[in-house]
Amino acid sequence: MNDRILGMNSDKMTILKQTELFQNLDEEVLRILADHAVEKRLDRNEILFIAGEEAAGLFVIAEGAVRAFRTGADGREQIIHVERAVTTIAEVPVFDNGNYPSTVAAEEPAIVYFLAKKEVRNLCLKYPQIALAATELLAKRLRKCAELVETLSLREVGQRLARLLFEQGKAEGKQSADGGFRFKQKLTHNQLAARVGTVREVVTRALFRLQNQGLIIIEGKVVTVPNPALLTSYADSG
Amino acid sequence: MNDRILGMNSDKMTILKQTELFQNLDEEVLRILADHAVEKRLDRNEILFIAGEEAAGLFVIAEGAVRAFRTGADGREQIIHVERAVTTIAEVPVFDNGNYPSTVAAEEPAIVYFLAKKEVRNLCLKYPQIALAATELLAKRLRKCAELVETLSLREVGQRLARLLFEQGKAEGKQSADGGFRFKQKLTHNQLAARVGTVREVVTRALFRLQNQGLIIIEGKVVTVPNPALLTSYADSG
DNA sequence: AAAAGGATGTGATTCAGGTCACGCGGCGAA
DNA sequence: TTCGCCGCGTGACCTGAATCACATCCTTTT
Numbered sequence: 001m002n003d004r005i006l007g008m009n010s011d012k013m014t015i016l017k018q019t020e021l022f023q024n025l026d027e028e029v030l031r032i033l034a035d036h037a038v039e040k041r042l043d044r045n046e047i048l049f050i051a052g053e054e055a056a057g058l059f060v061i062a063e064g065a066v067r068a069f070r071t072g073a074d075g076r077e078q079i080i081h082v083e084r085a086v087t088t089i090a091e092v093p094v095f096d097n098g099n100y101p102s103t104v105a106a107e108e109p110a111i112v113y114f115l116a117k118k119e120v121r122n123l124c125l126k127y128p129q130i131a132l133a134a135t136e137l138l139a140k141r142l143r144k145c146a147e148l149v150e151t152l153s154l155r156e157v158g159q160r161l162a163r164l165l166f167e168q169g170k171a172e173g174k175q176s177a178d179g180g181f182r183f184k185q186k187l188t189h190n191q192l193a194a195r196v197g198t199v200r201e202v203v204t205r206a207l208f209r210l211q212n213q214g215l216i217i218i219e220g221k222v223v224t225v226p227n228p229a230l231l232t233s234y235a236d237s238g
Numbered sequence: 239m240n241d242r243i244l245g246m247n248s249d250k251m252t253i254l255k256q257t258e259l260f261q262n263l264d265e266e267v268l269r270i271l272a273d274h275a276v277e278k279r280l281d282r283n284e285i286l287f288i289a290g291e292e293a294a295g296l297f298v299i300a301e302g303a304v305r306a307f308r309t310g311a312d313g314r315e316q317i318i319h320v321e322r323a324v325t326t327i328a329e330v331p332v333f334d335n336g337n338y339p340s341t342v343a344a345e346e347p348a349i350v351y352f353l354a355k356k357e358v359r360n361l362c363l364k365y366p367q368i369a370l371a372a373t374e375l376l377a378k379r380l381r382k383c384a385e386l387v388e389t390l391s392l393r394e395v396g397q398r399l400a401r402l403l404f405e406q407g408k409a410e411g412k413q414s415a416d417g418g419f420r421f422k423q424k425l426t427h428n429q430l431a432a433r434v435g436t437v438r439e440v441v442t443r444a445l446f447r448l449q450n451q452g453l454i455i456i457e458g459k460v461v462t463v464p465n466p467a468l469l470t471s472y473a474d475s476g
Numbered sequence: 477a478a479a480a481g482g483a484t485g486t487g488a489t490t491c492a493g494g495t496c497a498c499g500c501g502g503c504g505a506a
Numbered sequence: 507t508t509c510g511c512c513g514c515g516t517g518a519c520c521t522g523a524a525t526c527a528c529a530t531c532c533t534t535t536t
Contacts, residue, residue, distance in 0.1 A: 070384070070387070070388035070391075070392060071392075072388075072391075072392030072393070073392070073393075073474075073475045076392060078387060078388060078391040078392055080384050080387055091377070092377045092380050092381055093377075094377075095373040095374050095376070095377035096374050096377035096378045096381060097374075098377075098378075098381060101380070101381045101384050101385075102384055124366075124369075124370060124373070125366070125370070128362075128363070128366035128369055131362075131366055131369035131370050131372075131373055132362060132363070132369050134369075134373045135333040135362070135369055135372045135373055135376060136333050136334050136335075138333070138373060138376035138377060138380055139329070139330045139331075139332075139333035139334035139336075139376055140334045140336075141380055142330050142339070142376055142379055142380045142383060143330055143334060143336060143339045145380060145383040145384060145387065146308070146318050146339050146340055146383060147339075148387050149308070149316060149318055149383065149386050149387055149390060150308040150310075150316060152387060152390045152391050152435075153308075153310075153316040153390050153435040154308065154309075154310030154311070154314060154316055155310070155311075156492070156493090157492080157493070188512085188513060188514090189513070189514070190512095190513075197390075197391040198493070198494080199493080199494060199495085200513085200514085201493090201494080201495085201514095201515085201516085202492090202493055202494070204514065204515060204516085205493095205515090205516090208515090236311075237311045394522070394523090395522080395523075426482085426483060426484090427483070427484070428482095428483080436523070436524085437523080437524060437525085438483085438484085439484095439485090439486085439523090439524080439525085439526095440522090440523060440524075442484065442485065442486085443485090443486085443523095446485090
Protein backbone atom coordinates (compact mmCIF):
# COMPACT_ATOMS: atom_id res chain seq x y z
CA MET A 1 0.00 0.00 0.00
CA ASN A 2 2.68 2.39 1.03
CA ASP A 3 4.51 1.15 -1.96
CA ARG A 4 1.60 1.82 -4.22
CA ILE A 5 1.19 5.34 -2.96
CA LEU A 6 4.84 6.05 -3.47
CA GLY A 7 4.57 4.68 -6.96
CA MET A 8 1.60 6.85 -7.75
CA ASN A 9 3.26 9.94 -6.48
CA SER A 10 6.45 9.45 -8.36
CA ASP A 11 4.25 9.14 -11.41
CA LYS A 12 2.73 12.43 -10.53
CA MET A 13 6.13 13.88 -9.92
CA THR A 14 7.35 12.97 -13.36
CA ILE A 15 4.25 14.54 -14.81
CA LEU A 16 4.62 17.72 -12.80
CA LYS A 17 8.22 17.90 -13.87
CA GLN A 18 7.16 18.08 -17.50
CA THR A 19 5.13 21.15 -16.84
CA GLU A 20 6.33 24.55 -17.96
CA LEU A 21 5.41 25.90 -14.58
CA PHE A 22 7.05 23.36 -12.32
CA GLN A 23 9.92 22.07 -14.41
CA ASN A 24 12.55 23.83 -12.35
CA LEU A 25 11.52 22.48 -8.98
CA ASP A 26 13.73 19.99 -7.25
CA GLU A 27 12.73 16.50 -6.12
CA GLU A 28 11.68 17.39 -2.61
CA VAL A 29 9.36 20.15 -3.57
CA LEU A 30 7.92 18.15 -6.39
CA ARG A 31 7.18 15.38 -3.95
CA ILE A 32 5.33 17.67 -1.64
CA LEU A 33 3.39 19.07 -4.54
CA ALA A 34 2.60 15.60 -5.81
CA ASP A 35 1.34 14.63 -2.38
CA HIS A 36 -1.18 17.42 -2.55
CA ALA A 37 -2.23 16.80 -6.11
CA VAL A 38 -5.68 15.31 -6.38
CA GLU A 39 -6.24 13.19 -9.43
CA LYS A 40 -9.41 13.32 -11.47
CA ARG A 41 -10.36 11.43 -14.60
CA LEU A 42 -12.52 12.99 -17.24
CA ASP A 43 -14.59 11.35 -19.93
CA ARG A 44 -14.71 13.01 -23.29
CA ASN A 45 -16.70 16.24 -23.02
CA GLU A 46 -17.00 15.97 -19.29
CA ILE A 47 -16.89 19.39 -17.73
CA LEU A 48 -14.10 20.20 -15.32
CA PHE A 49 -15.36 23.59 -14.23
CA ILE A 50 -17.60 26.33 -15.48
CA ALA A 51 -16.87 29.96 -16.27
CA GLY A 52 -17.72 32.14 -13.32
CA GLU A 53 -17.40 29.44 -10.68
CA GLU A 54 -15.28 30.26 -7.73
CA ALA A 55 -11.80 29.03 -8.48
CA ALA A 56 -10.11 26.80 -5.95
CA GLY A 57 -6.93 26.20 -7.86
CA LEU A 58 -5.38 25.10 -11.10
CA PHE A 59 -5.13 21.80 -12.91
CA VAL A 60 -2.30 19.90 -14.45
CA ILE A 61 -3.28 17.99 -17.53
CA ALA A 62 -1.51 14.68 -17.09
CA GLU A 63 -3.12 12.87 -19.99
CA GLY A 64 -5.43 13.73 -22.83
CA ALA A 65 -6.57 17.19 -23.80
CA VAL A 66 -9.04 19.80 -22.67
CA ARG A 67 -10.63 22.83 -24.22
CA ALA A 68 -11.34 26.16 -22.59
CA PHE A 69 -14.35 27.89 -24.04
CA ARG A 70 -17.21 30.29 -23.49
CA THR A 71 -20.81 29.53 -24.21
CA GLY A 72 -23.19 31.90 -25.91
CA ALA A 73 -26.86 32.43 -25.13
CA ASP A 74 -27.78 30.04 -27.93
CA GLY A 75 -25.45 27.36 -26.62
CA ARG A 76 -22.75 27.90 -29.19
CA GLU A 77 -19.21 27.39 -27.94
CA GLN A 78 -16.28 29.62 -28.71
CA ILE A 79 -13.05 27.89 -27.89
CA ILE A 80 -10.44 30.15 -26.35
CA HIS A 81 -7.64 27.63 -26.36
CA VAL A 82 -6.99 23.91 -26.30
CA GLU A 83 -4.36 22.40 -24.08
CA ARG A 84 -3.02 18.91 -24.17
CA ALA A 85 -0.89 16.90 -21.80
CA VAL A 86 1.38 17.96 -20.24
CA THR A 87 0.46 21.49 -19.24
CA THR A 88 -1.38 23.48 -16.66
CA ILE A 89 -4.71 25.15 -17.06
CA ALA A 90 -6.65 27.73 -15.07
CA GLU A 91 -3.60 29.61 -13.90
CA VAL A 92 -5.37 32.90 -14.34
CA PRO A 93 -7.56 32.72 -11.23
CA VAL A 94 -4.62 31.54 -9.20
CA PHE A 95 -2.76 34.72 -9.93
CA ASP A 96 -5.51 37.30 -10.09
CA ASN A 97 -7.72 35.78 -7.44
CA GLY A 98 -10.85 35.82 -9.53
CA ASN A 99 -13.26 33.13 -10.63
CA TYR A 100 -12.67 30.75 -13.48
CA PRO A 101 -12.60 32.82 -16.64
CA SER A 102 -13.88 30.11 -18.94
CA THR A 103 -15.46 26.72 -18.92
CA VAL A 104 -13.14 23.77 -19.37
CA ALA A 105 -14.13 20.34 -20.64
CA ALA A 106 -12.27 17.28 -21.84
CA GLU A 107 -11.65 17.34 -25.56
CA GLU A 108 -10.33 13.83 -25.22
CA PRO A 109 -10.57 11.55 -22.20
CA ALA A 110 -8.17 13.08 -19.73
CA ILE A 111 -6.51 12.78 -16.39
CA VAL A 112 -5.87 15.94 -14.45
CA TYR A 113 -4.33 16.81 -11.10
CA PHE A 114 -5.84 19.51 -9.01
CA LEU A 115 -3.56 21.87 -7.11
CA ALA A 116 -4.99 24.30 -4.60
CA LYS A 117 -4.49 27.96 -5.28
CA LYS A 118 -2.74 28.45 -2.01
CA GLU A 119 -0.16 25.78 -2.67
CA VAL A 120 0.84 27.32 -5.94
CA ARG A 121 1.01 30.81 -4.56
CA ASN A 122 3.16 29.69 -1.68
CA LEU A 123 5.47 28.00 -4.10
CA CYS A 124 5.74 31.20 -6.10
CA LEU A 125 6.75 33.11 -3.03
CA LYS A 126 9.34 30.56 -2.14
CA TYR A 127 10.65 29.74 -5.58
CA PRO A 128 10.70 32.80 -7.78
CA GLN A 129 11.51 30.74 -10.86
CA ILE A 130 7.94 29.57 -10.79
CA ALA A 131 6.63 33.09 -10.86
CA LEU A 132 8.97 33.75 -13.73
CA ALA A 133 7.78 30.71 -15.60
CA ALA A 134 4.23 31.82 -14.94
CA THR A 135 4.82 35.22 -16.47
CA GLU A 136 6.13 33.57 -19.58
CA LEU A 137 3.23 31.19 -19.75
CA LEU A 138 0.66 33.92 -19.25
CA ALA A 139 2.37 36.20 -21.71
CA LYS A 140 2.22 33.53 -24.39
CA ARG A 141 -1.42 32.91 -23.69
CA LEU A 142 -2.19 36.58 -23.85
CA ARG A 143 -0.43 36.91 -27.16
CA LYS A 144 -2.47 34.09 -28.60
CA CYS A 145 -5.64 35.50 -27.21
CA ALA A 146 -4.97 38.87 -28.79
CA GLU A 147 -4.45 37.13 -32.09
CA LEU A 148 -7.74 35.37 -31.68
CA VAL A 149 -9.43 38.70 -31.08
CA GLU A 150 -7.94 40.04 -34.24
CA THR A 151 -9.04 37.22 -36.45
CA LEU A 152 -12.52 37.10 -34.98
CA SER A 153 -13.02 40.78 -35.44
CA LEU A 154 -11.11 41.53 -38.60
CA ARG A 155 -10.94 38.41 -40.76
CA GLU A 156 -13.65 36.38 -42.31
CA VAL A 157 -14.36 32.74 -41.77
CA GLY A 158 -12.41 31.49 -44.74
CA GLN A 159 -9.33 33.30 -43.58
CA ARG A 160 -9.65 32.11 -40.01
CA LEU A 161 -10.04 28.58 -41.21
CA ALA A 162 -7.06 28.95 -43.49
CA ARG A 163 -4.94 30.07 -40.59
CA LEU A 164 -6.10 27.20 -38.43
CA LEU A 165 -5.31 24.66 -41.12
CA PHE A 166 -1.95 26.22 -41.64
CA GLU A 167 -1.14 25.96 -37.97
CA GLN A 168 -2.30 22.39 -37.81
CA GLY A 169 -0.17 21.59 -40.81
CA LYS A 170 2.87 23.25 -39.38
CA ALA A 171 2.46 21.48 -36.06
CA GLU A 172 1.39 17.99 -37.03
CA GLY A 173 2.12 17.81 -40.70
CA LYS A 174 4.99 16.23 -42.52
CA GLN A 175 6.65 18.22 -45.21
CA SER A 176 6.12 16.74 -48.61
CA ALA A 177 9.22 16.84 -50.78
CA ASP A 178 8.01 20.05 -52.39
CA GLY A 179 7.58 21.85 -49.06
CA GLY A 180 3.86 21.20 -48.73
CA PHE A 181 2.10 19.92 -45.62
CA ARG A 182 0.00 16.83 -45.26
CA PHE A 183 -1.82 15.76 -42.15
CA LYS A 184 -4.78 13.84 -40.87
CA GLN A 185 -7.60 16.04 -39.68
CA LYS A 186 -8.76 14.83 -36.30
CA LEU A 187 -11.43 17.45 -35.83
CA THR A 188 -15.01 17.33 -37.01
CA HIS A 189 -16.50 20.28 -38.82
CA ASN A 190 -18.32 21.09 -35.64
CA GLN A 191 -15.10 21.27 -33.68
CA LEU A 192 -13.46 23.36 -36.34
CA ALA A 193 -16.43 25.69 -36.17
CA ALA A 194 -16.08 26.12 -32.43
CA ARG A 195 -12.46 27.12 -32.82
CA VAL A 196 -12.99 29.42 -35.72
CA GLY A 197 -16.05 31.07 -34.25
CA THR A 198 -18.83 29.91 -36.54
CA VAL A 199 -21.14 26.96 -37.21
CA ARG A 200 -20.79 23.64 -38.93
CA GLU A 201 -22.40 24.44 -42.27
CA VAL A 202 -20.27 27.50 -42.77
CA VAL A 203 -17.15 25.46 -42.16
CA THR A 204 -18.21 22.85 -44.66
CA ARG A 205 -18.70 25.50 -47.29
CA ALA A 206 -15.59 27.44 -46.46
CA LEU A 207 -13.54 24.28 -46.81
CA PHE A 208 -14.90 23.80 -50.29
CA ARG A 209 -14.08 27.33 -51.21
CA LEU A 210 -10.52 26.83 -50.02
CA GLN A 211 -10.33 23.74 -52.17
CA ASN A 212 -11.69 25.46 -55.23
CA GLN A 213 -9.10 28.15 -54.84
CA GLY A 214 -6.50 25.41 -54.83
CA LEU A 215 -5.22 26.31 -51.38
CA ILE A 216 -5.93 22.91 -49.87
CA ILE A 217 -6.84 19.41 -50.96
CA ILE A 218 -9.07 17.23 -48.85
CA GLU A 219 -9.22 13.49 -49.36
CA GLY A 220 -11.25 11.86 -46.65
CA LYS A 221 -9.63 12.94 -43.44
CA VAL A 222 -6.34 13.82 -45.03
CA VAL A 223 -5.62 17.46 -45.69
CA THR A 224 -2.90 18.50 -48.08
CA VAL A 225 -1.55 22.00 -48.26
CA PRO A 226 0.40 22.17 -51.50
CA ASN A 227 1.71 25.64 -50.87
CA PRO A 228 1.67 26.75 -47.23
CA ALA A 229 2.90 30.22 -48.11
CA LEU A 230 -0.13 30.76 -50.31
CA LEU A 231 -2.40 29.62 -47.53
CA THR A 232 -1.01 32.05 -44.99
CA SER A 233 -1.01 34.90 -47.39
CA TYR A 234 -4.66 34.20 -48.01
CA ALA A 235 -5.30 34.07 -44.28
CA ASP A 236 -3.59 37.38 -43.74
CA SER A 237 -5.08 39.49 -46.45
CA GLY A 238 -7.55 38.77 -49.16
CA MET B 239 21.71 71.02 -14.02
CA ASN B 240 22.48 68.20 -11.68
CA ASP B 241 19.63 69.49 -9.66
CA ARG B 242 17.30 69.49 -12.59
CA ILE B 243 18.16 65.94 -13.48
CA LEU B 244 17.58 64.84 -9.94
CA GLY B 245 14.29 66.61 -10.01
CA MET B 246 13.23 64.93 -13.20
CA ASN B 247 14.18 61.54 -11.94
CA SER B 248 12.38 61.87 -8.70
CA ASP B 249 9.37 62.73 -10.81
CA LYS B 250 9.91 59.56 -12.71
CA MET B 251 10.34 57.69 -9.48
CA THR B 252 7.01 58.80 -8.14
CA ILE B 253 5.42 57.76 -11.40
CA LEU B 254 7.08 54.36 -11.39
CA LYS B 255 6.00 53.91 -7.82
CA GLN B 256 2.36 54.23 -8.86
CA THR B 257 2.73 51.34 -11.22
CA GLU B 258 1.25 47.97 -10.38
CA LEU B 259 4.46 46.38 -11.47
CA PHE B 260 6.97 48.46 -9.58
CA GLN B 261 5.03 49.65 -6.58
CA ASN B 262 6.88 47.40 -4.18
CA LEU B 263 10.37 48.50 -5.06
CA ASP B 264 12.35 50.53 -2.60
CA GLU B 265 13.84 53.95 -3.24
CA GLU B 266 17.23 52.83 -4.40
CA VAL B 267 16.00 50.45 -7.00
CA LEU B 268 13.41 52.89 -8.20
CA ARG B 269 16.14 55.45 -8.65
CA ILE B 270 18.21 53.15 -10.78
CA LEU B 271 15.18 52.29 -12.83
CA ALA B 272 14.27 55.95 -13.21
CA ASP B 273 17.78 56.68 -14.37
CA HIS B 274 17.35 54.23 -17.18
CA ALA B 275 13.86 55.32 -18.14
CA VAL B 276 13.74 57.21 -21.42
CA GLU B 277 10.93 59.69 -21.70
CA LYS B 278 8.89 60.11 -24.86
CA ARG B 279 5.97 62.42 -25.59
CA LEU B 280 3.18 61.37 -27.88
CA ASP B 281 0.67 63.49 -29.75
CA ARG B 282 -2.84 62.20 -30.04
CA ASN B 283 -2.89 59.20 -32.36
CA GLU B 284 0.85 59.12 -32.65
CA ILE B 285 2.06 55.56 -32.92
CA LEU B 286 4.37 54.21 -30.25
CA PHE B 287 5.11 50.87 -31.87
CA ILE B 288 3.59 48.54 -34.38
CA ALA B 289 2.41 44.95 -34.04
CA GLY B 290 5.13 42.58 -35.12
CA GLU B 291 8.02 44.94 -34.54
CA GLU B 292 10.88 43.59 -32.55
CA ALA B 293 10.24 44.51 -28.95
CA ALA B 294 12.99 46.25 -27.07
CA GLY B 295 11.16 46.73 -23.81
CA LEU B 296 8.03 47.98 -22.13
CA PHE B 297 6.58 51.41 -21.52
CA VAL B 298 5.24 53.14 -18.48
CA ILE B 299 2.38 55.45 -19.24
CA ALA B 300 3.14 58.49 -17.11
CA GLU B 301 0.44 60.74 -18.49
CA GLY B 302 -2.47 60.44 -20.86
CA ALA B 303 -3.78 57.25 -22.35
CA VAL B 304 -2.92 54.82 -25.11
CA ARG B 305 -4.76 52.14 -27.01
CA ALA B 306 -3.50 48.76 -28.08
CA PHE B 307 -5.09 47.52 -31.27
CA ARG B 308 -4.80 45.39 -34.35
CA THR B 309 -5.41 46.61 -37.85
CA GLY B 310 -7.34 44.65 -40.46
CA ALA B 311 -6.60 44.44 -44.15
CA ASP B 312 -9.15 47.18 -44.81
CA GLY B 313 -7.59 49.45 -42.22
CA ARG B 314 -10.22 48.93 -39.57
CA GLU B 315 -8.94 48.93 -36.01
CA GLN B 316 -9.92 46.49 -33.32
CA ILE B 317 -8.93 47.79 -29.94
CA ILE B 318 -7.64 45.11 -27.59
CA HIS B 319 -7.40 47.32 -24.54
CA VAL B 320 -6.97 50.90 -23.49
CA GLU B 321 -4.60 51.89 -20.73
CA ARG B 322 -4.33 55.21 -19.01
CA ALA B 323 -1.78 56.72 -16.69
CA VAL B 324 -0.34 55.26 -14.55
CA THR B 325 0.30 51.78 -15.87
CA THR B 326 2.67 49.74 -17.93
CA ILE B 327 2.11 48.50 -21.43
CA ALA B 328 3.81 45.92 -23.64
CA GLU B 329 4.77 43.63 -20.81
CA VAL B 330 3.99 40.60 -22.91
CA PRO B 331 7.11 40.70 -25.11
CA VAL B 332 9.26 41.34 -22.06
CA PHE B 333 8.18 38.05 -20.57
CA ASP B 334 7.76 35.82 -23.56
CA ASN B 335 10.57 37.29 -25.62
CA GLY B 336 8.48 37.80 -28.72
CA ASN B 337 7.67 40.84 -30.81
CA TYR B 338 5.09 43.43 -29.96
CA PRO B 339 1.74 41.70 -30.08
CA SER B 340 -0.28 44.75 -31.06
CA THR B 341 0.11 48.28 -32.27
CA VAL B 342 -0.05 51.00 -29.65
CA ALA B 343 -0.95 54.62 -30.25
CA ALA B 344 -1.83 57.56 -28.06
CA GLU B 345 -5.54 57.83 -27.43
CA GLU B 346 -4.85 61.13 -25.71
CA PRO B 347 -1.61 63.10 -25.73
CA ALA B 348 0.68 61.06 -23.54
CA ILE B 349 4.05 60.83 -21.89
CA VAL B 350 5.66 57.44 -21.62
CA TYR B 351 8.89 56.07 -20.21
CA PHE B 352 10.71 53.34 -22.00
CA LEU B 353 12.34 50.57 -20.00
CA ALA B 354 14.58 48.04 -21.70
CA LYS B 355 13.52 44.44 -21.59
CA LYS B 356 16.73 43.41 -19.94
CA GLU B 357 16.33 45.85 -17.08
CA VAL B 358 12.92 44.55 -16.22
CA ARG B 359 13.93 40.93 -16.43
CA ASN B 360 16.90 41.51 -14.20
CA LEU B 361 14.66 43.17 -11.71
CA CYS B 362 12.35 40.19 -11.75
CA LEU B 363 15.20 37.87 -10.98
CA LYS B 364 16.34 40.02 -8.14
CA TYR B 365 12.99 41.04 -6.73
CA PRO B 366 10.47 38.24 -6.96
CA GLN B 367 7.64 40.53 -5.92
CA ILE B 368 7.84 42.05 -9.35
CA ALA B 369 7.41 38.73 -11.02
CA LEU B 370 4.47 38.13 -8.75
CA ALA B 371 2.95 41.48 -9.60
CA ALA B 372 3.50 40.69 -13.25
CA THR B 373 1.61 37.42 -13.01
CA GLU B 374 -1.32 39.24 -11.51
CA LEU B 375 -1.24 41.92 -14.15
CA LEU B 376 -1.01 39.45 -16.99
CA ALA B 377 -3.71 37.28 -15.52
CA LYS B 378 -6.07 40.23 -15.36
CA ARG B 379 -5.31 41.16 -18.92
CA LEU B 380 -5.85 37.63 -20.07
CA ARG B 381 -9.17 37.46 -18.32
CA LYS B 382 -10.31 40.62 -20.05
CA CYS B 383 -9.07 39.40 -23.37
CA ALA B 384 -10.99 36.17 -23.05
CA GLU B 385 -14.10 38.17 -22.32
CA LEU B 386 -13.48 40.21 -25.42
CA VAL B 387 -13.24 37.04 -27.44
CA GLU B 388 -16.52 35.88 -26.07
CA THR B 389 -18.43 39.01 -26.86
CA LEU B 390 -16.93 39.35 -30.32
CA SER B 391 -17.79 35.81 -31.20
CA LEU B 392 -21.00 35.18 -29.36
CA ARG B 393 -22.83 38.47 -28.88
CA GLU B 394 -24.16 40.92 -31.34
CA VAL B 395 -23.24 44.54 -31.66
CA GLY B 396 -26.07 45.88 -29.53
CA GLN B 397 -25.10 43.63 -26.69
CA ARG B 398 -21.43 44.47 -26.92
CA LEU B 399 -22.26 48.12 -26.91
CA ALA B 400 -24.56 47.68 -23.96
CA ARG B 401 -21.80 46.05 -22.01
CA LEU B 402 -19.35 48.79 -22.87
CA LEU B 403 -21.75 51.49 -21.79
CA PHE B 404 -22.43 49.65 -18.59
CA GLU B 405 -18.76 49.44 -17.80
CA GLN B 406 -18.22 53.08 -18.58
CA GLY B 407 -21.11 53.95 -16.35
CA LYS B 408 -19.87 51.83 -13.51
CA ALA B 409 -16.39 53.29 -13.77
CA GLU B 410 -16.99 56.96 -14.46
CA GLY B 411 -20.62 57.43 -13.66
CA LYS B 412 -22.27 58.83 -10.62
CA GLN B 413 -25.15 56.95 -9.18
CA SER B 414 -28.39 58.83 -9.50
CA ALA B 415 -30.57 58.63 -6.42
CA ASP B 416 -32.52 55.75 -7.96
CA GLY B 417 -29.41 53.67 -8.60
CA GLY B 418 -28.97 54.70 -12.23
CA PHE B 419 -25.77 55.84 -13.86
CA ARG B 420 -25.09 59.07 -15.64
CA PHE B 421 -21.88 60.01 -17.37
CA LYS B 422 -20.42 62.10 -20.11
CA GLN B 423 -19.47 60.11 -23.17
CA LYS B 424 -15.99 61.10 -24.24
CA LEU B 425 -15.79 58.73 -27.17
CA THR B 426 -16.98 59.33 -30.69
CA HIS B 427 -19.07 56.76 -32.47
CA ASN B 428 -15.99 55.84 -34.40
CA GLN B 429 -14.06 55.13 -31.25
CA LEU B 430 -16.91 53.15 -29.81
CA ALA B 431 -16.97 51.14 -33.01
CA ALA B 432 -13.28 50.30 -32.75
CA ARG B 433 -13.78 48.96 -29.25
CA VAL B 434 -16.89 47.04 -29.99
CA GLY B 435 -15.60 45.59 -33.23
CA THR B 436 -17.76 47.24 -35.82
CA VAL B 437 -18.14 50.46 -37.84
CA ARG B 438 -19.52 53.89 -37.11
CA GLU B 439 -22.93 53.62 -38.73
CA VAL B 440 -23.73 50.43 -36.94
CA VAL B 441 -22.91 52.07 -33.63
CA THR B 442 -25.14 55.01 -34.38
CA ARG B 443 -28.03 52.71 -35.11
CA ALA B 444 -27.39 50.36 -32.23
CA LEU B 445 -27.41 53.32 -29.85
CA PHE B 446 -30.84 54.28 -31.12
CA ARG B 447 -32.10 50.79 -30.65
CA LEU B 448 -30.87 50.79 -27.08
CA GLN B 449 -32.68 54.05 -26.54
CA ASN B 450 -35.92 52.81 -28.05
CA GLN B 451 -35.79 49.84 -25.76
CA GLY B 452 -35.49 52.25 -22.88
CA LEU B 453 -32.15 50.89 -21.75
CA ILE B 454 -30.31 54.17 -22.11
CA ILE B 455 -31.04 57.83 -22.63
CA ILE B 456 -28.72 60.02 -24.64
CA GLU B 457 -28.85 63.78 -24.36
CA GLY B 458 -25.99 65.33 -26.25
CA LYS B 459 -22.91 63.76 -24.79
CA VAL B 460 -24.57 62.70 -21.61
CA VAL B 461 -25.59 59.10 -21.27
CA THR B 462 -28.08 58.02 -18.65
CA VAL B 463 -28.62 54.44 -17.67
CA PRO B 464 -31.85 54.40 -15.72
CA ASN B 465 -31.56 50.76 -14.79
CA PRO B 466 -28.05 49.30 -15.00
CA ALA B 467 -29.27 45.83 -14.14
CA LEU B 468 -31.53 45.84 -17.18
CA LEU B 469 -28.65 46.93 -19.35
CA THR B 470 -26.36 44.10 -18.26
CA SER B 471 -29.05 41.54 -18.54
CA TYR B 472 -29.59 42.69 -22.09
CA ALA B 473 -25.87 42.52 -22.75
CA ASP B 474 -25.67 38.99 -21.42
CA SER B 475 -28.58 37.35 -23.10
CA GLY B 476 -31.24 38.62 -25.41
C1' DA C 477 -17.95 85.10 -39.13
C1' DA C 478 -16.60 82.27 -42.70
C1' DA C 479 -14.43 78.13 -43.94
C1' DA C 480 -12.94 73.51 -43.06
C1' DG C 481 -13.06 69.26 -41.05
C1' DG C 482 -15.05 66.18 -37.96
C1' DA C 483 -18.97 63.92 -36.09
C1' DT C 484 -23.50 62.38 -36.75
C1' DG C 485 -28.12 60.79 -38.77
C1' DT C 486 -30.28 58.04 -42.42
C1' DG C 487 -31.71 55.56 -46.55
C1' DA C 488 -30.56 52.12 -49.95
C1' DT C 489 -28.10 48.20 -51.10
C1' DT C 490 -25.23 44.17 -50.72
C1' DC C 491 -23.40 40.25 -48.57
C1' DA C 492 -21.39 37.09 -45.29
C1' DG C 493 -22.84 34.10 -42.34
C1' DG C 494 -26.36 31.99 -39.33
C1' DT C 495 -30.74 29.04 -39.44
C1' DC C 496 -33.75 25.35 -41.13
C1' DA C 497 -34.73 21.28 -43.16
C1' DC C 498 -33.44 17.38 -45.40
C1' DG C 499 -30.86 13.36 -47.47
C1' DC C 500 -27.16 10.32 -47.10
C1' DG C 501 -23.48 7.39 -45.49
C1' DG C 502 -20.67 5.40 -41.88
C1' DC C 503 -19.91 3.35 -37.53
C1' DG C 504 -20.71 1.65 -33.03
C1' DA C 505 -24.00 -0.57 -29.84
C1' DA C 506 -27.43 -3.89 -29.14
C1' DT D 507 -27.54 -7.42 -38.97
C1' DT D 508 -30.09 -3.86 -37.78
C1' DC D 509 -30.94 0.32 -35.51
C1' DG D 510 -29.76 4.73 -34.37
C1' DC D 511 -26.65 8.33 -33.69
C1' DC D 512 -23.22 11.34 -35.81
C1' DG D 513 -20.87 13.62 -39.16
C1' DC D 514 -21.25 15.51 -43.64
C1' DG D 515 -23.24 17.88 -47.93
C1' DT D 516 -26.67 21.07 -49.69
C1' DG D 517 -30.46 24.02 -50.95
C1' DA D 518 -33.57 27.79 -49.40
C1' DC D 519 -33.96 31.44 -46.63
C1' DC D 520 -33.34 35.20 -43.23
C1' DT D 521 -30.90 38.74 -41.01
C1' DG D 522 -27.23 41.34 -38.85
C1' DA D 523 -23.75 44.08 -40.45
C1' DA D 524 -20.79 46.34 -43.72
C1' DT D 525 -20.73 49.65 -47.57
C1' DC D 526 -22.01 53.77 -50.10
C1' DA D 527 -23.79 58.09 -50.54
C1' DC D 528 -25.51 62.16 -48.77
C1' DA D 529 -27.34 65.70 -45.74
C1' DT D 530 -26.80 68.11 -41.58
C1' DC D 531 -24.53 69.85 -37.45
C1' DC D 532 -20.99 71.28 -34.47
C1' DT D 533 -16.34 72.79 -33.44
C1' DT D 534 -12.20 74.58 -34.25
C1' DT D 535 -9.33 77.40 -36.99
C1' DT D 536 -8.23 81.30 -39.39
